[in-house]
Amino acid sequence: MEKKAGKEEAEAVELLGKTVENKQIIFKGYIEGIPKETDMELRIGKKLKLEKVPKGSGGLLVKNLYLSCDPFMRGRMRNFTGSYIPPFIPGEVIEGFGVSKVLDSDNSDFKPGDIISGFTGWEEYSLIYKTEQLRKIQADDIPLSYHVGLLGMPGFTAYAGFYEVCVPNIGEYVFVSAASGAVGQLVGQLAKLHGCYVVGSAGSKQKVDILKDKLGFDGAFNYKEEADLDKALKRHFPEGIDIYFDNVGGSMLDAALINMRINGRIAICGMVSQQSLSDPQGIHNLIQLITKRVKMQGFLQSDYLHLFPSFLEDVTSLCKEGKITYLEDMNEGLESGPSAFVGLFSGKNIGKQVIRVAHH
Amino acid sequence: MEKKAGKEEAEAVELLGKTVENKQIIFKGYIEGIPKETDMELRIGKKLKLEKVPKGSGGLLVKNLYLSCDPFMRGRMRNFTGSYIPPFIPGEVIEGFGVSKVLDSDNSDFKPGDIISGFTGWEEYSLIYKTEQLRKIQADDIPLSYHVGLLGMPGFTAYAGFYEVCVPNIGEYVFVSAASGAVGQLVGQLAKLHGCYVVGSAGSKQKVDILKDKLGFDGAFNYKEEADLDKALKRHFPEGIDIYFDNVGGSMLDAALINMRINGRIAICGMVSQQSLSDPQGIHNLIQLITKRVKMQGFLQSDYLHLFPSFLEDVTSLCKEGKITYLEDMNEGLESGPSAFVGLFSGKNIGKQVIRVAHH
Numbered sequence: 075m076e077k078k079a080g081k082e083e084a085e086a087v088e089l090l091g092k093t094v095e096n097k098q099i100i101f102k103g104y105i106e107g108i109p110k111e112t113d114m115e116l117r118i119g120k121k122l123k124l125e126k127v128p129k130g131s132g133g134l135l136v137k138n139l140y141l142s143c144d145p146f147m148r149g150r151m152r153n154f155t156g157s158y159i160p161p162f163i164p165g166e167v168i169e170g171f172g173v174s175k176v177l178d179s180d181n182s183d184f185k186p187g188d189i190i191s192g193f194t195g196w197e198e199y200s201l202i203y204k205t206e207q208l209r210k211i212q213a214d215d216i217p218l219s220y221h222v223g224l225l226g227m228p229g230f231t232a233y234a235g236f237y238e239v240c241v242p243n244i245g246e247y248v249f250v251s252a253a254s255g256a257v258g259q260l261v262g263q264l265a266k267l268h269g270c271y272v273v274g275s276a277g278s279k280q281k282v283d284i285l286k287d288k289l290g291f292d293g294a295f296n297y298k299e300e301a302d303l304d305k306a307l308k309r310h311f312p313e314g315i316d317i318y319f320d321n322v323g324g325s326m327l328d329a330a331l332i333n334m335r336i337n338g339r340i341a342i343c344g345m346v347s348q349q350s351l352s353d354p355q356g357i358h359n360l361i362q363l364i365t366k367r368v369k370m371q372g373f374l375q376s377d378y379l380h381l382f383p384s385f386l387e388d389v390t391s392l393c394k395e396g397k398i399t400y401l402e403d404m405n406e407g408l409e410s411g412p413s414a415f416v417g418l419f420s421g422k423n424i425g426k427q428v429i430r431v432a433h434h
Numbered sequence: 435m436e437k438k439a440g441k442e443e444a445e446a447v448e449l450l451g452k453t454v455e456n457k458q459i460i461f462k463g464y465i466e467g468i469p470k471e472t473d474m475e476l477r478i479g480k481k482l483k484l485e486k487v488p489k490g491s492g493g494l495l496v497k498n499l500y501l502s503c504d505p506f507m508r509g510r511m512r513n514f515t516g517s518y519i520p521p522f523i524p525g526e527v528i529e530g531f532g533v534s535k536v537l538d539s540d541n542s543d544f545k546p547g548d549i550i551s552g553f554t555g556w557e558e559y560s561l562i563y564k565t566e567q568l569r570k571i572q573a574d575d576i577p578l579s580y581h582v583g584l585l586g587m588p589g590f591t592a593y594a595g596f597y598e599v600c601v602p603n604i605g606e607y608v609f610v611s612a613a614s615g616a617v618g619q620l621v622g623q624l625a626k627l628h629g630c631y632v633v634g635s636a637g638s639k640q641k642v643d644i645l646k647d648k649l650g651f652d653g654a655f656n657y658k659e660e661a662d663l664d665k666a667l668k669r670h671f672p673e674g675i676d677i678y679f680d681n682v683g684g685s686m687l688d689a690a691l692i693n694m695r696i697n698g699r700i701a702i703c704g705m706v707s708q709q710s711l712s713d714p715q716g717i718h719n720l721i722q723l724i725t726k727r728v729k730m731q732g733f734l735q736s737d738y739l740h741l742f743p744s745f746l747e748d749v750t751s752l753c754k755e756g757k758i759t760y761l762e763d764m765n766e767g768l769e770s771g772p773s774a775f776v777g778l779f780s781g782k783n784i785g786k787q788v789i790r791v792a793h794h
Contacts, residue, residue: 149725157725323720342723356716360683363702363732365517370730372723 083187085434086177089124089137090186096122099196099411101162101210104153108419113151114168123201131284133185133203136174138194139434141408142222143147143415144170144426145344146257158374161397164221168196168411171222172210181205189213193223196411198431216393217402218434223426224400225389227375228256231343232319233385234378236264239341239371240317244269248309249330251297252321254401256426257343259289260389261319263398266290270317273310275326284424288399289324303329319343324355331359331368401425443547445794448538449484449497450546461522461769462741466776468779471772473511474528481587482559487540493563494544496534498554499794501768502529502582503775503787504616505704510716518734528556528771531582533571534793537609541565551581556771576753577762578794583786584760585749588616591703592679593745594738597626599731600677604629607671609690611657612681614641614761615774615785617703619649620749621679622760626650629678633670635686637781644784648759663689667698679703684715691719700730746787761785 098117105113114386127133140297147170151161162168172194175342176184183205184190186396202208211325223229235257236242248265252258256425262285271291274285285294291432300306307329314335320327321344330340363370391397403423405414406430417423442668453463458477465473488492507530510522522528532554536544543565544550562568573583583589595617608625612618615636622645623782625632633647634655645654660666667675667689674695680687681704690700723730752758755772763783765774768791776781 094556155748342720344724354718354721356718357720358714360687360702360717360732361714363730365705366732366735367734367737368732370723372720372726372728374724374727377727 077194077330080187082175082189082434084156085092086137086186088295089177090126090135091124093121093123094199095343096199097408098198099408101151101164101166101168103164104161105151106374109148109151109415109416113416114412115413116409118334120432124177124199125281127178127201127407129180131203132181132205133179133201133210134176134181134190134205135178136176136190136194136200136202138174138198138200138431139189140173140219140222141194141196141411141429141431142171142226143411143418143423143429144227145418147415148419158376167200169193171194172319172431174200174202175216184208184210189218193228198408198427214390214394216390219402219404219430220393220400220427222428223256223402224260224393224398225386225415227296228426229260229389229400230378230382230385231375232257232260233389234375234381235319235341235373236261237351238378238381239373240319240339242268242270242317246270246312246316246428248272248317248319249307249311249315249426250274250321250328250334251317251330252276253285253291253294253346254289254424255321256344258319258321258399259285259401259425262291263289263318266292267392267397278424282425284401288401297326307333314338317341330358331362333352334362334366334368336366338366338368340368342370342372352386403427405429407431438719440547441536442549442733442794446497446535446546449537450486450495451484453481453483454478454559457558457768458527458558459768461524461526461528463524464521465511469508469776471513471776474772474775476638476769476772483538484559487538487561489540491563492541493539493540493561494550494565494568495538496536496554496562497552498532498534498558498560498791499549500533500579500582501556501771501789502531502586503771503783503789503793504587505778507775508779518736518747519620527560528576529553530556531587532791533564533581534560544568544570549578550696551586551708556768556789557754558768561751567644574754576748576750579762579790580753580760581762582788583616583762584620584753584758585746588786589620589749590738590742590745591735592617592620592624593749594702594735595679595703595733595740596621596628598738598741599733600679600699602628602677603628606630606676607673607695608632608677609667609671609675609693610677611686611690612636612683612704613645613651613654614649614784615681618679618681619645619761619785620758622651623649626652627752628756633665634719638784641654641784644761648761651751657686664692665744667693674698677701678727683788688717688719691717691722694721694722696726696727696729698728700728715780733768763787765789767791 100117176188189211248270250258254276276298282294285291318330318340536548549571608630610618614636626788635657642654645651678690
């Protein structure tokens, strides 16, 4: 799977100067409700000549290899500038996390042939000028696509959220929703490795089986088959929940609140069930925060970036030792992007939703 | 106002052996919705002979001087045993915080004439066997009734909640709801002394005036006159809110969530607007917890009792130095108990709601 750096560089040099068809996925305009495939469109644009990056620009010309579908991107489809990240621009290429190969560089931190991860465009080739958050990937045995999943933002979200926000203790009862998703699957496995009792919820029998059989969860249930989420949680947590890693919000959060133990902690992450609602579902059981002295905390992984190096070291080791498994839902070709992204909101994916733009 | 300890003891001795009419307020039965006066009744019971406490019982015979009306007592009117405190028993005397004079003692920590605070009955004379949480009050210049308010559970709730849960920084923007209440008025004053900018909400013009003119709040508003709480908060906090000390829950909490600043903290205390609702109002804006990385924490003062001695020292000093004002709504006579308690839920009281059972 891995090729030598020299080979990567040779390919980069070879592409430079060529004229390519640069397929792009365009954001059509601001939306309400659940994203639809028609909110995006494939543009097979004018031919692009892969020229050297202008001197003094500090930029990079890259070939995109993998793109990441993440629920937070839904937030950028609203015309709202007050968030932590600006909205997409209608008519422009969608932006997201990706893994890319550097073809040319005017930045001394990167050279042709380097494989990098960070923000890029949903297109085959991108010119990147915002280079501060790009990271060079060291070649090893781990699939490159993991750098937008297990070893990227979702994995780091799980790591920072679980250790820093949930502050787990050995033996505690941990509940994870959207447990087979990009974040949830790592939260559950870290919790098991930490000595916790872990139950996850997901939206299909297949996902539930994977949680129990492949990811080592102590229990799992299909929330779509539970008439009463409170009862489902009571069945799985007769002693109550110490830590709820909430990836969905909504009625699952309400049910979890009733089942929290004293001094419990709830990490609020993503709220995927609520991302698309202009009038989000009401949460009715917050009074439980008082009676059970529960701490509920929203967080963004970007506030914990000082921990990224130790995350990368820890999780890379665990992965290489076979102590952590990571499920990906790989979608072939840039064309599959809109459908893959939309699938996030219907729970179509099993594991991290990734688009393979190019084999390298 | 204060009498010498010898005088207190003489009075105690004088009462012992007498037969008295022991008026009581009885809890009639479990309720739903907002408490009504008719949920309680005055019982002018059989005559009671004030006899010495049985040897070996460890108990106290007390004459009750002041009783406290607190919102948490509403929770004890439900037939629900899963809370941090058991429900009241129908047909029995209501229990609550009070200030009492010891008439006789079988407990070496207390002697006749001592003035104590802690749990007692809503009646003129009580036999108390649960003595662990009783506290002997040192006679000084502070009104005795303050020991169920400023220097009692509500004051300590303000102190622990503000310093331990909100973790304030100098210059931060602090919002307090139910700001003229037993807890809120101290939160606001502690925040001012800490160097914060403080705005409070309350339910009448008179209360708003008091917040600004007597308690030194930087701003205040009458929530009943605001058509849009979000707009009211934006007017008072154009820069947003760092700390929200939430005494009410419901729509005020929802509006505050929209106005939180990054890394804001919300202390959830009491939720008086929700105490009486069997189907509490939904909170819709929790997604703000993520985008603003807000920590929202429920708490009970009883988890922080190790801080009680420093609280008592600090707040007693501030009170004696005139740096803190405390408003009481004094109700005369045990008979006034049901109306005083019910008034808590309509916002009738200005300041701490207290019942004076006996002048001493």
